[in-house]
Amino acid sequence: MNTNLSSLFHIAQKKVLNIIGLMSGTSLDGLDIALCTISGHGHETKIELSAFKTIPYNPAFKAEIKSVFSKKEVDLEKLCLLNPWVALQQAAMINEFLQQENIAKEEVDLIASHGQTIYHAPKAQHQQEQFGNATLQIGDGDHMAVATGIITISDFRQKHIAAGGEGAPLAVYGDYLIFSKKEEDRIMLNMGGIANYTYLPGSLDANKIFSTDTGPGNTIMDALMQREYPGTYFDEDAAIAKQGTVNEVLLKALMDHPFFEQCFPKTTGPELFNLQYLQEAKEKTGLQNLSVFDTMATLNLFSAQTIAAAMQQTMAGKSDFHLYASGGGMHNPLLMQHIKTLLPQVSIHLTSELGIHPDAKEAVLFAVLANECIAGGTIHFGDHHRGVPTVTMGKISFPW
Numbered sequence: 001m002n003t004n005l006s007s008l009f010h011i012a013q014k015k016v017l018n019i020i021g022l023m024s025g026t027s028l029d030g031l032d033i034a035l036c037t038i039s040g041h042g043h044e045t046k047i048e049l050s051a052f053k054t055i056p057y058n059p060a061f062k063a064e065i066k067s068v069f070s071k072k073e074v075d076l077e078k079l080c081l082l083n084p085w086v087a088l089q090q091a092a093m094i095n096e097f098l099q100q101e102n103i104a105k106e107e108v109d110l111i112a113s114h115g116q117t118i119y120h121a122p123k124a125q126h127q128q129e130q131f132g133n134a135t136l137q138i139g140d141g142d143h144m145a146v147a148t149g150i151i152t153i154s155d156f157r158q159k160h161i162a163a164g165g166e167g168a169p170l171a172v173y174g175d176y177l178i179f180s181k182k183e184e185d186r187i188m189l190n191m192g193g194i195a196n197y198t199y200l201p202g203s204l205d206a207n208k209i210f211s212t213d214t215g216p217g218n219t220i221m222d223a224l225m226q227r228e229y230p231g232t233y234f235d236e237d238a239a240i241a242k243q244g245t246v247n248e249v250l251l252k253a254l255m256d257h258p259f260f261e262q263c264f265p266k267t268t269g270p271e272l273f274n275l276q277y278l279q280e281a282k283e284k285t286g287l288q289n290l291s292v293f294d295t296m297a298t299l300n301l302f303s304a305q306t307i308a309a310a311m312q313q314t315m316a317g318k319s320d321f322h323l324y325a326s327g328g329g330m331h332n333p334l335l336m337q338h339i340k341t342l343l344p345q346v347s348i349h350l351t352s353e354l355g356i357h358p359d360a361k362e363a364v365l366f367a368v369l370a371n372e373c374i375a376g377g378t379i380h381f382g383d384h385h386r387g388v389p390t391v392t393m394g395k396i397s398f399p400w
């Protein structure tokens with residue numbers, strides 16, 4: 001037997017695994033590194049976050065990714081070069097993290113690498129008859145495995161699409177295993193570049209569970225900040241949005257898109273929700289000269305309203321829902337305030353109350369997927385197909 005396979009066989013049988021979960025989202029803010037200690041699998045999964053850090057990307061890294069990110073046409077040679085380069089940059093960050101935390105690479109069983117999303121193209125968005133759902137993450141797993149010396153599981157989203165999903169949101173699998181609670185209706189809301197949530201009914205009925213994108217989280221706000229204030233990446237503590245007034249006419253125009261009418265589950269990305277989307281809404285309403293303050297105030301409420309509207313639909317008049325927020329958007333006080341105001345019947349918490357740091361949650365969920373890939377099995381959601389195929393996700397890369 002190939003010795004790589006025998007070490008994998010050994011890892012698969014261990015009672016406790018140390019898995020590094022990685023997340024690098026559409027906001028391009030940095031690499032989330034979550035070292036998780038995981039025992040069991042499926043509904044028996046027990047998880048502890050042993051160490052966590054977000055290593056910010058430097059401006060040069062961001063610029064390289066932005067040169068191809070969510071663009072219909074790109075320099076193909078650049079894309080080809082970036083695929084291994086991103087993996088090597090991230091591997092260097094992991095090696096640095098391990099050194100700082102005083103952890104030997106031998107103590108880590110697996111890396112679960114999400115990669116960097118470059119383009120997300122569900123069929124409902126690209127609308128080309130002969131093509132299906134598609135998504136592309138770069139940061140090749142083989143390069144990461146060789147550069148870290150750790151078996152790497154990567155490229156999780158392709159299997160999801162191959163088996164009938166849209167490749168996102170994948171949070172539903174881990175949310176279901178880790179956060180379901182009997183007799184408590186929960187919504188796990190993640191506000192990254194795009195906002196998404198998983199509905200976990202207190203009945204634990206797997207057929208009713210689903211995960212969906214709701215639309216923009218921070219992505220349009222970030223893009224506007226970056227254009228208006230070069231060198232700034234986001235509206236820290238909503239300082240700009242708080243100085244403006246919501247423009248109801250623009251808000252209505254922003255809300256007017258077929259994505260919001262589509263059934264759950266659905267996915268989207270900055271390919272749709274970007275500055276051009278904002279520009280078109282401004283042109284339609286003759287508000288091209290609206291101040292950046294008022295525009296930011298409106299965009300902030302736009303994110304909150306689309307999140308709240310989707311949730312209202314899921315809650316269907318039921319009260320006593322528990323919302324657990326995660327992702328960078330929960331640091332935006334105005335966004336959180338709007339959500340509270342729009343959903344008075346919901347009690348709002350952070351995932352830290354469930355033992356998972358809200359900035360680490362997405363990275364932790366990829367560690368859970370890697371654990372299932374190697375030591376667990378498929379996660380079954382019943383026979384009603386709701387965009388959550390029963391599959392094992394991730395590709396295995398050996399270090400030698």
Ligand SMILES: Nc1ncnc2c1ncn2[C@@H]1O[C@H](COP(=O)(O)OP(=O)(O)OP(=O)(O)O)[C@@H](O)[C@H]1O
Pocket residue numbers: 024025026027028029030190191192193194218222233234235236237238326327328329331332333362
């Ligand atoms: N103090 C803050 N005030 C306002 N916004 C903040 C603050 N801290 C973080 N954010 C927002 O959070 C964003 C980063 O969020 P996060 O890392 O969850 O997103 P992501 O990397 O795109 O991940 P995902 O894949 O979940 O979309 C930042 O770009 C910014 O918009």
Ligand SMILES: [Mg+2]
Pocket residue numbers: 023024025027028029030032
């Ligand atoms: Mg991030």
